Ligand SMILES: Cc1cc2nc3c(=O)[nH]c(=O)nc-3n(C[C@H](O)[C@H](O)[C@H](O)COP(=O)(O)OP(=O)(O)OC[C@H]3O[C@@H](n4cnc5c(N)ncnc54)[C@H](O)[C@@H]3O)c2cc1C
Protein backbone atom coordinates (compact mmCIF):
# COMPACT_ATOMS: atom_id res chain seq x y z
CA UNK A 29 0.00 0.00 0.00
CA UNK A 30 0.99 3.62 -0.59
CA UNK A 31 4.07 2.76 -2.63
CA UNK A 32 6.22 5.65 -3.83
CA UNK A 33 6.30 5.34 -7.64
CA UNK A 34 8.18 8.53 -8.49
CA UNK A 35 10.37 10.93 -6.56
CA UNK A 36 12.43 14.00 -7.42
CA UNK A 37 13.77 17.11 -5.70
CA UNK A 38 14.23 20.79 -6.45
CA UNK A 39 16.05 22.65 -3.66
CA UNK A 40 14.55 20.83 -0.68
CA UNK A 41 11.08 20.47 -2.18
CA UNK A 42 10.45 16.77 -2.79
CA UNK A 43 7.92 15.66 -5.37
CA UNK A 44 6.49 12.34 -4.18
CA UNK A 45 4.07 10.38 -6.35
CA UNK A 46 2.28 7.77 -4.25
CA UNK A 47 -0.09 4.92 -5.05
CA UNK A 48 -3.35 5.77 -3.27
CA UNK A 49 -6.20 4.70 -5.61
CA UNK A 50 -9.12 5.49 -3.29
CA UNK A 51 -7.85 9.03 -2.65
CA UNK A 52 -7.00 9.61 -6.34
CA UNK A 53 -10.63 8.79 -7.20
CA UNK A 54 -12.20 11.05 -4.56
CA UNK A 55 -9.91 14.06 -4.06
CA UNK A 56 -10.79 17.58 -5.19
CA UNK A 57 -8.83 20.82 -5.51
CA UNK A 58 -7.84 22.31 -2.14
CA UNK A 59 -7.94 19.07 -0.15
CA UNK A 60 -5.10 17.43 1.74
CA UNK A 61 -4.01 14.08 3.19
CA UNK A 62 -2.40 13.18 6.50
CA UNK A 63 0.60 10.92 6.00
CA UNK A 64 2.96 8.87 8.15
CA UNK A 65 6.31 7.81 6.70
CA UNK A 66 6.70 4.82 9.04
CA UNK A 67 4.70 3.17 11.82
CA UNK A 68 6.00 5.44 14.60
CA UNK A 69 6.25 8.62 12.52
CA UNK A 70 4.43 11.84 13.27
CA UNK A 71 1.23 12.43 11.29
CA UNK A 72 1.73 15.34 8.92
CA UNK A 73 -0.80 17.13 6.68
CA UNK A 74 0.20 17.57 3.03
CA UNK A 75 -1.82 19.15 0.19
CA UNK A 76 -2.73 16.93 -2.75
CA UNK A 77 -1.13 18.82 -5.66
CA UNK A 78 -2.30 16.58 -8.47
CA UNK A 79 -3.77 13.12 -9.04
CA UNK A 80 -4.40 10.52 -11.71
CA UNK A 81 -7.55 8.51 -10.97
CA UNK A 82 -6.79 5.98 -13.74
CA UNK A 83 -3.27 5.28 -12.49
CA UNK A 84 -4.43 5.48 -8.86
CA UNK A 85 -1.71 7.95 -7.88
CA UNK A 86 -1.53 11.28 -6.05
CA UNK A 87 1.22 13.90 -6.22
CA UNK A 88 2.60 15.53 -3.05
CA UNK A 89 5.22 18.27 -2.79
CA UNK A 90 6.97 18.10 0.57
CA UNK A 91 9.21 20.92 1.76
CA UNK A 92 11.85 19.62 4.17
CA UNK A 93 11.58 21.75 7.32
CA UNK A 94 11.88 19.32 10.25
CA UNK A 95 12.23 15.70 11.29
CA UNK A 96 9.09 14.25 9.67
CA UNK A 97 9.63 15.95 6.33
CA UNK A 98 13.32 14.92 6.46
CA UNK A 99 12.19 11.33 7.00
CA UNK A 100 9.96 11.58 3.89
CA UNK A 101 12.78 13.20 1.93
CA UNK A 102 14.98 10.17 2.65
CA UNK A 103 12.43 7.65 1.30
CA UNK A 104 13.00 6.18 -2.15
CA UNK A 105 10.98 4.91 -5.12
CA UNK A 106 9.72 1.44 -4.16
CA UNK A 107 9.41 2.34 -0.44
CA UNK A 108 5.88 2.60 0.97
CA UNK A 109 4.38 5.21 3.28
CA UNK A 110 2.89 3.63 6.40
CA UNK A 111 -0.36 5.62 6.17
CA UNK A 112 -2.09 8.09 3.85
CA UNK A 113 -5.47 9.29 5.13
CA UNK A 114 -7.81 11.41 3.07
CA UNK A 115 -8.98 13.28 1.20
CA UNK A 116 -9.44 15.71 4.11
CA UNK A 117 -10.72 19.27 4.37
CA UNK A 118 -13.32 21.21 2.45
CA UNK A 119 -12.54 21.46 -1.30
CA UNK A 120 -11.89 24.94 -2.71
CA UNK A 121 -15.03 26.77 -3.81
CA UNK A 122 -14.67 26.90 -7.58
CA UNK A 123 -16.94 29.06 -9.72
CA UNK A 124 -16.70 31.62 -12.49
CA UNK A 125 -15.42 34.62 -10.50
CA UNK A 126 -13.93 36.50 -13.47
CA UNK A 127 -10.23 37.15 -12.88
CA UNK A 128 -8.64 34.91 -10.26
CA UNK A 129 -5.17 35.49 -8.82
CA UNK A 130 -3.43 32.53 -7.20
CA UNK A 131 -0.24 33.07 -5.19
CA UNK A 132 2.05 30.25 -4.09
CA UNK A 133 5.27 30.11 -2.08
CA UNK A 134 7.33 27.06 -0.92
CA UNK A 135 5.02 24.00 -1.05
CA UNK A 136 2.19 26.28 -2.25
CA UNK A 137 3.77 26.44 -5.73
CA UNK A 138 2.68 22.82 -6.05
CA UNK A 139 -0.45 23.24 -3.95
CA UNK A 140 -2.11 26.00 -6.00
CA UNK A 141 -1.92 23.92 -9.21
CA UNK A 142 -5.22 21.98 -8.85
CA UNK A 143 -7.05 25.17 -7.79
CA UNK A 144 -5.65 27.05 -10.82
CA UNK A 145 -6.65 24.14 -13.07
CA UNK A 146 -10.20 23.98 -11.67
CA UNK A 147 -10.59 27.80 -11.91
CA UNK A 148 -9.44 27.69 -15.54
CA UNK A 149 -11.91 24.89 -16.31
CA UNK A 150 -14.67 27.00 -14.71
CA UNK A 151 -13.98 29.76 -17.28
CA UNK A 152 -11.94 32.20 -15.17
CA UNK A 153 -8.98 34.25 -16.31
CA UNK A 154 -6.22 32.74 -14.15
CA UNK A 155 -3.14 34.70 -13.09
CA UNK A 156 -0.69 32.64 -11.06
CA UNK A 157 2.13 34.25 -9.06
CA UNK A 158 4.94 32.18 -7.55
CA UNK A 159 7.77 33.24 -5.26
CA UNK A 160 11.21 31.88 -4.37
CA UNK A 161 14.50 33.17 -3.09
CA UNK A 162 16.13 32.88 -6.54
CA UNK A 163 15.16 31.66 -10.01
CA UNK A 164 16.55 28.11 -9.82
CA UNK A 165 14.27 27.33 -6.87
CA UNK A 166 11.06 27.32 -8.93
CA UNK A 167 9.40 23.99 -9.72
CA UNK A 168 6.14 22.85 -11.37
CA UNK A 169 6.30 25.88 -13.69
CA UNK A 170 5.31 24.04 -16.89
CA UNK A 171 2.17 22.56 -15.31
CA UNK A 172 1.17 25.96 -13.87
CA UNK A 173 1.75 27.68 -17.23
CA UNK A 174 -0.64 25.25 -18.91
CA UNK A 175 -3.53 26.20 -16.62
CA UNK A 176 -2.77 29.92 -16.25
CA UNK A 177 -3.39 32.83 -18.60
CA UNK A 178 -0.33 34.46 -17.04
CA UNK A 179 2.41 33.10 -14.77
CA UNK A 180 4.24 35.83 -12.85
CA UNK A 181 7.38 35.46 -10.72
CA UNK A 182 8.79 37.10 -7.61
CA UNK A 183 12.32 36.43 -6.38
CA UNK A 184 14.08 37.80 -3.29
CA UNK A 185 17.25 38.52 -5.31
CA UNK A 186 15.45 39.82 -8.41
CA UNK A 187 16.85 37.02 -10.62
CA UNK A 188 13.39 36.38 -12.16
CA UNK A 189 10.30 38.59 -12.31
CA UNK A 190 9.61 41.17 -9.63
CA UNK A 191 12.23 41.62 -6.90
CA UNK A 192 10.28 40.80 -3.77
CA UNK A 193 7.44 38.49 -2.88
CA UNK A 194 3.98 37.51 -4.11
CA UNK A 195 2.34 40.50 -2.40
CA UNK A 196 4.70 42.89 -4.22
CA UNK A 197 3.40 41.53 -7.53
CA UNK A 198 -0.17 41.97 -6.26
CA UNK A 199 0.58 45.62 -5.31
CA UNK A 200 2.08 46.18 -8.80
CA UNK A 201 -1.01 44.70 -10.46
CA UNK A 202 -3.32 46.89 -8.39
CA UNK A 203 -1.24 50.00 -9.21
CA UNK A 204 -1.58 49.14 -12.90
CA UNK A 205 -5.38 48.97 -12.47
CA UNK A 206 -5.67 45.18 -12.84
CA UNK A 207 -9.11 44.00 -11.73
CA UNK A 208 -9.00 40.99 -9.40
CA UNK A 209 -12.29 39.26 -8.53
CA UNK A 210 -10.94 36.50 -6.27
CA UNK A 211 -7.55 35.70 -4.72
CA UNK A 212 -6.24 32.38 -3.32
CA UNK A 213 -2.93 32.08 -1.49
CA UNK A 214 -0.99 29.05 -0.25
CA UNK A 215 2.40 28.98 1.48
CA UNK A 216 3.95 29.86 4.84
CA UNK A 217 1.83 31.73 7.40
CA UNK A 218 3.80 34.99 7.04
CA UNK A 219 3.21 34.97 3.30
CA UNK A 220 -0.52 34.35 3.73
CA UNK A 221 -0.79 37.26 6.16
CA UNK A 222 1.17 39.67 3.94
CA UNK A 223 -0.84 38.71 0.83
CA UNK A 224 -4.11 39.20 2.72
CA UNK A 225 -2.93 42.69 3.69
CA UNK A 226 -2.20 43.43 0.02
CA UNK A 227 -5.77 42.63 -1.07
CA UNK A 228 -7.50 44.18 1.96
CA UNK A 229 -7.52 47.84 0.82
CA UNK A 230 -9.26 46.93 -2.45
CA UNK A 231 -11.65 44.55 -0.64
CA UNK A 232 -10.68 41.69 -2.94
CA UNK A 233 -12.26 38.43 -1.67
CA UNK A 234 -9.25 36.44 -0.43
CA UNK A 235 -8.96 32.78 0.52
CA UNK A 236 -5.87 31.51 2.34
CA UNK A 237 -5.01 27.82 2.89
CA UNK A 238 -4.00 27.77 6.55
CA UNK A 239 -1.30 25.39 7.76
CA UNK A 240 -2.05 25.26 11.47
CA UNK A 241 -0.66 22.30 13.44
CA UNK A 242 -2.85 19.25 12.90
CA UNK A 243 -3.03 15.86 14.59
CA UNK A 244 -6.14 13.79 13.84
CA UNK A 245 -7.48 15.86 10.92
CA UNK A 246 -11.07 15.02 11.81
CA UNK A 247 -12.09 17.86 14.15
CA UNK A 248 -11.63 15.80 17.35
CA UNK A 249 -8.35 16.95 18.94
CA UNK A 250 -8.56 20.76 18.65
CA UNK A 251 -4.88 21.12 17.67
CA UNK A 252 -5.71 23.07 14.50
CA UNK A 253 -7.98 25.61 16.22
CA UNK A 254 -7.97 29.06 14.58
CA UNK A 255 -10.07 32.20 15.08
CA UNK A 256 -11.73 33.56 11.97
CA UNK A 257 -14.05 36.56 12.15
CA UNK A 258 -14.18 36.14 15.95
CA UNK A 259 -15.38 32.54 15.68
CA UNK A 260 -13.50 29.38 16.59
CA UNK A 261 -12.87 27.12 13.60
CA UNK A 262 -10.99 23.88 13.11
CA UNK A 263 -8.77 24.16 10.06
CA UNK A 264 -8.96 20.43 9.29
CA UNK A 265 -12.74 20.20 8.94
CA UNK A 266 -13.89 23.82 8.47
CA UNK A 267 -10.90 24.68 6.24
CA UNK A 268 -8.10 24.67 5.35
CA UNK A 269 -9.24 27.70 3.31
CA UNK A 270 -10.55 30.74 5.16
CA UNK A 271 -11.14 34.43 4.51
CA UNK A 272 -7.66 35.96 4.83
CA UNK A 273 -9.10 39.29 6.00
CA UNK A 274 -10.79 37.64 8.98
CA UNK A 275 -8.04 35.34 10.32
CA UNK A 276 -6.54 36.16 13.75
CA UNK A 277 -2.93 36.04 12.56
CA UNK A 278 -1.28 36.74 15.93
CA UNK A 279 -3.04 33.78 17.50
CA UNK A 280 -2.09 31.54 14.58
CA UNK A 281 1.59 32.57 14.71
CA UNK A 282 1.77 31.89 18.43
CA UNK A 283 -0.02 28.49 18.22
CA UNK A 284 2.26 27.43 15.35
CA UNK A 285 5.36 28.31 17.40
CA UNK A 286 4.20 26.34 20.46
CA UNK A 287 6.60 23.43 19.90
CA UNK A 288 9.35 25.31 18.06
CA UNK A 289 12.02 24.52 20.68
CA UNK A 290 11.32 20.76 20.64
CA UNK A 291 10.97 20.70 16.81
CA UNK A 292 14.32 22.45 16.30
CA UNK A 293 16.13 20.31 18.91
CA UNK A 294 14.97 16.98 17.51
CA UNK A 295 15.64 18.06 13.89
CA UNK A 296 19.19 19.13 14.69
CA UNK A 297 20.05 15.92 16.54
CA UNK A 298 18.48 13.76 13.78
CA UNK A 299 20.31 15.73 11.05
CA UNK A 300 23.60 15.15 12.90
CA UNK A 301 22.79 11.43 13.13
CA UNK A 302 22.11 11.37 9.36
CA UNK A 303 25.42 13.12 8.68
CA UNK A 304 27.28 10.69 10.96
CA UNK A 305 25.56 7.73 9.24
CA UNK A 306 26.51 9.08 5.80
CA UNK A 307 30.13 9.60 6.88
CA UNK A 308 30.28 6.07 8.36
CA UNK A 309 28.92 4.57 5.09
CA UNK A 310 31.44 6.56 3.02
CA UNK A 311 34.28 5.33 5.25
CA UNK A 312 33.04 1.73 4.95
CA UNK A 313 32.96 2.09 1.14
CA UNK A 314 36.50 3.45 1.16
CA UNK A 315 37.50 0.41 3.27
C1 LIG B 1 -3.69 21.62 5.50
C2 LIG B 1 -2.19 21.62 5.44
C3 LIG B 1 -1.56 21.36 4.23
C4 LIG B 1 -0.17 21.33 4.16
N1 LIG B 1 0.41 21.05 2.94
C5 LIG B 1 1.74 20.91 2.87
C6 LIG B 1 2.35 20.51 1.63
O1 LIG B 1 1.70 20.28 0.61
N2 LIG B 1 3.71 20.38 1.62
C7 LIG B 1 4.47 20.63 2.73
O2 LIG B 1 5.71 20.50 2.65
N3 LIG B 1 3.92 21.02 3.91
C8 LIG B 1 2.58 21.15 4.01
N4 LIG B 1 2.01 21.52 5.21
C9 LIG B 1 2.90 21.81 6.36
C10 LIG B 1 3.48 20.51 6.91
O3 LIG B 1 2.43 19.73 7.45
C11 LIG B 1 4.54 20.79 7.99
O4 LIG B 1 5.60 21.48 7.37
C12 LIG B 1 5.07 19.50 8.58
O5 LIG B 1 4.11 18.94 9.43
C13 LIG B 1 6.35 19.76 9.33
O6 LIG B 1 6.75 18.60 10.03
P1 LIG B 1 8.28 18.41 10.43
O7 LIG B 1 8.37 17.41 11.52
O8 LIG B 1 9.13 18.14 9.24
O9 LIG B 1 8.73 19.83 10.95
P2 LIG B 1 8.66 20.40 12.42
O10 LIG B 1 10.05 20.73 12.84
O11 LIG B 1 7.84 19.55 13.32
O12 LIG B 1 7.87 21.74 12.20
C14 LIG B 1 8.26 22.71 11.27
C15 LIG B 1 7.08 23.62 10.99
O13 LIG B 1 5.93 22.85 10.60
C16 LIG B 1 4.81 23.07 11.48
N5 LIG B 1 4.22 21.77 11.84
C17 LIG B 1 4.78 20.81 12.63
N6 LIG B 1 3.96 19.75 12.79
C18 LIG B 1 2.82 20.06 12.10
C19 LIG B 1 1.60 19.38 11.89
N7 LIG B 1 1.34 18.18 12.42
N8 LIG B 1 0.65 20.01 11.14
C20 LIG B 1 0.91 21.21 10.55
N9 LIG B 1 2.07 21.89 10.72
C21 LIG B 1 3.01 21.35 11.48
C22 LIG B 1 5.41 23.73 12.72
O14 LIG B 1 4.53 24.65 13.31
C23 LIG B 1 6.62 24.43 12.20
O15 LIG B 1 6.25 25.71 11.69
C24 LIG B 1 0.62 21.59 5.31
C25 LIG B 1 -0.01 21.85 6.53
C26 LIG B 1 -1.39 21.88 6.60
C27 LIG B 1 -2.08 22.13 7.90
Ligand code: FES
Nearest residue numbers: 243245247250264
Ligand atom coordinates in the same frame (compact mmCIF):
# COMPACT_ATOMS: atom_id res chain seq x y z
S1 FES C 1 -6.39 18.37 13.59
FE1 FES C 1 -7.50 17.78 15.33
S2 FES C 1 -9.23 19.09 15.29
FE2 FES C 1 -8.15 19.57 13.47
